[in-house]
Amino acid sequence: MKQLSILGSTGSIGRQCLSVVEALPGRFTVAALAAGNNIEELASQIAHHHPELVSVADAHKASELADLLRTKNISPLPAIHHGAEGMLAVGTHPKADIVVSAAVGVVGLPATYEAVKLGKTVALSNKEVLVAAGELVMAAAQKSGKELLPVDSEHNAVHQCLRGGTHRVSGAALTNSQPNSEVKRIVLTASGGPFRKSPLAALARVTPEQALAHPNWKMGHRITIDSATMMNKGFEIIEARWLFNLRPDQIDVLIHPQSTIHSMVEFVDGSVLAQLGPTDMRMPIQYALTYPERAASKEIALDWTKLRRLDFQKVSTRRFPCLRLAREAMRKGGALPCALNAADEVAVAAFLERRLPFLGIAEVIEKVLARMPRIKFERMDEVLAADLEARRLAREEVNRLAPAVVAAS
Ligand SMILES: NC(=O)c1ccc[n+]([C@@H]2O[C@H](COP(=O)([O-])OP(=O)(O)OC[C@H]3O[C@@H](n4cnc5c(N)ncnc54)[C@H](OP(=O)(O)O)[C@@H]3O)[C@@H](O)[C@H]2O)c1
Numbered sequence: 130m131k132q133l134s135i136l137g138s139t140g141s142i143g144r145q146c147l148s149v150v151e152a153l154p155g156r157f158t159v160a161a162l163a164a165g166n167n168i169e170e171l172a173s174q175i176a177h178h179h180p181e182l183v184s185v186a187d188a189h190k191a192s193e194l195a196d197l198l199r200t201k202n203i204s205p206l207p208a209i210h211h212g213a214e215g216m217l218a219v220g221t222h223p224k225a226d227i228v229v230s231a232a233v234g235v236v237g238l239p240a241t242y243e244a245v246k247l248g249k250t251v252a253l254s255n256k257e258v259l260v261a262a263g264e265l266v267m268a269a270a271q272k273s274g275k276e277l278l279p280v281d282s283e284h285n286a287v288h289q290c291l292r293g294g295t296h297r298v299s300g301a302a303l304t305n306s307q308p309n310s311e312v313k314r315i316v317l318t319a320s321g322g323p324f325r326k327s328p329l330a331a332l333a334r335v336t337p338e339q340a341l342a343h344p345n346w347k348m349g350h351r352i353t354i355d356s357a358t359m360m361n362k363g364f365e366i367i368e369a370r371w372l373f374n375l376r377p378d379q380i381d382v383l384i385h386p387q388s389t390i391h392s393m394v395e396f397v398d399g400s401v402l403a404q405l406g407p408t409d410m411r412m413p414i415q416y417a418l419t420y421p422e423r424a425a426s427k428e429i430a431l432d433w434t435k436l437r438r439l440d441f442q443k444v445s446t447r448r449f450p451c452l453r454l455a456r457e458a459m460r461k462g463g464a465l466p467c468a469l470n471a472a473d474e475v476a477v478a479a480f481l482e483r484r485l486p487f488l489g490i491a492e493v494i495e496k497v498l499a500r501m502p503r504i505k506f507e508r509m510d511e512v513l514a515a516d517l518e519a520r521r522l523a524r525e526e527v528n529r530l531a532p533a534v535v536a537a538s
Contacts, residue, residue, distance in 0.1 A: 131157050133418075134225035134249075136216060136240055137232035138162040139170040141349045142254045142280065142410060146229050147174060149415045153424055161207075163219040163232065163240070168194045175203055182208045182222060184215025191215075216240040221247055227418060230255040231280070233351050234474050235467075235516050242266055242509055248273035252417035254280035256368045257474075261467040262512045263371035277372060278417040283317045283365055284372055285413035286391035286404035290315075291373070293394075293402045308374055315375065316393040317365055318385035319444065320345045322357040325384060329448060335487035337480060345388040345408045354477045355451075358490050359444070363455020367466050370459060377459055382452065384442040389431070407431050450491040454498060464504050464515040471519035472497035472526075479527045486530075493526040 133150065137143045143164075150157045159178035164171040165186045171194060175183060185191050191211040198206055210218045213236075220228050220240030228244040229252045230237055237255040242262065244251050246269045253259070258266060270277050279285045294311040323342050324332060340357040341350065348356075355361035366380050391413075393403040406412050412429045446453040451473075458465040476493040479485035485493065500522050506512050 131226045132160040132224045133227050134161040134219050134222045135229045136163045136237050139164040139167040142231035145410050146414050160224040161219040161222040163216050172197050180207050184210040184219050220244040245269045252278045256364050257470050259368045259371045260364045260470045267371050280417050282413050283392040289404045290394035290402035313395045313397045314379045316381045319362045320388045321384040358451045359449035360451035363452050367459045467515045468501040468519035471516045472523040475523035489530050496526045497522045
């Protein structure tokens with residue numbers, strides 16, 4: 130019986146993680162859960178899974194949750210923590226064997242980092258952790274000798290394909306410091322999002338509702354907008370660089386509208402391994418939780434009769450400038466990938482609040498990247514300080530562009 134801590138238990142990945150736990154009775158128990166503001170969902174998770182400790186966004190939500198649990202007569206009551214300390218308490222819970230990192234954005238970074246340092250098995254969905262602080266987090270993983278298990282479907286696919294090489298997976302073998310000499314390149318597939326075919330001129334008028342209508346996946350708001358701009362794929366390139374110790378030029382992206390091939394590895398002998406599956410995040414979540422075993426699943430299956438074709442197409446960086454910005458930030462390194470993520474988070478929130486046009490997201494990020502000081506991170510507090518500074522710059526840039534939106538609307 131493995132014990133889990135979940136950071137972001139009320140989100141799309143967090144809830145699917147708990148449904149995997151429920152589908153595999155007797156394998157997992159839940160030690161601790163961290164959520165943000167959705168205390169109704171958290172209360173029902175507590176009633177089902179009886180964690181010892183939970184955390185919510187702030188003190189106010191913590192007292193609301195305590196009242197709600199008493200009203201619903203839920204017992205035993207878990208210890209209720211909040212804020213950054215609460216996330217840390219969940220990520221470092223002494224009983225947790227596996228920490229599922231599924232919060233969104235940099236809020237999940239310190240707790241994930243501490244879990245890695247403690248040598249816990251970390252199932253990583255929160256890609257912003259590696260975007261903002263890849264070098265520090267991977268150094269900690271190497272030191273602890275524990276491999277990070279990717280939940281993101283593309284990286285999960287690459288992880289599975291890499292098991293077809295001689296770099297057989299045991300302990301920290303995949304994420305070691307030596308480049309994998311068998312791999313020529315990896316190809317991350319991308320659905321292309323809802324605007325893959327839209328006329329370029331129409332992108333200026335895109336609404337949040339249109340951008341949130343992802344053709345293949347049902348996910349949280351931030352990642353759905355990041356998929357529409359393809360910043361999500363930019364983040365994934367950075368994530369892959371750290372997870373698999375690859376050079377930037379070894380990571381390609383191809384549009385594959387069906388999202389059936391989740392990604393591919395091309396080996397030096399010309400052989401290409403691809404991983405296929407339904408668009409169902411429970412599959413990579415379960416893989417990470419049960420790794421290195423595979424557990425039977427009654428619900429997850431690819432319906433081959435509905436699979437008529439597999440299409441591939443190159444990505445246009447004119448249509449998706451965020452992809453170019455992500456590669457630039459990765460190449461320059463230092464604080465720029467961290468700023469890329471922070472600026473994107475601020476710009477996406479402003480777009481969802483209708484304070485910024487869709488095309489303004491890339492514009493804000495580009496301006497922030499140009500204004501960020503060049504520093505190399507040595508410690509986590511430097512990452513968090515750079516994150517705050519990039520957010521401040523991004524808010525300035527959003528405000529600079531905002532009058533234009535008001536005038537246009
Ligand atoms: N969804 C997918 O299919 C998918 C696929 C691949 C990778 N990912 C990655 O997985 C991560 C999670 O994505 P998601 O789609 O599950 O996001 P989501 O649905 O928006 O959920 C985010 C989670 O983080 C919590 N959270 C947000 N702000 C918080 C704060 N200040 N303090 C504590 N908790 C906070 C939320 O709590 P409340 O809801 O309670 O406020 C929620 O539990 C992201 O990094 C995303 O890129 C997601």
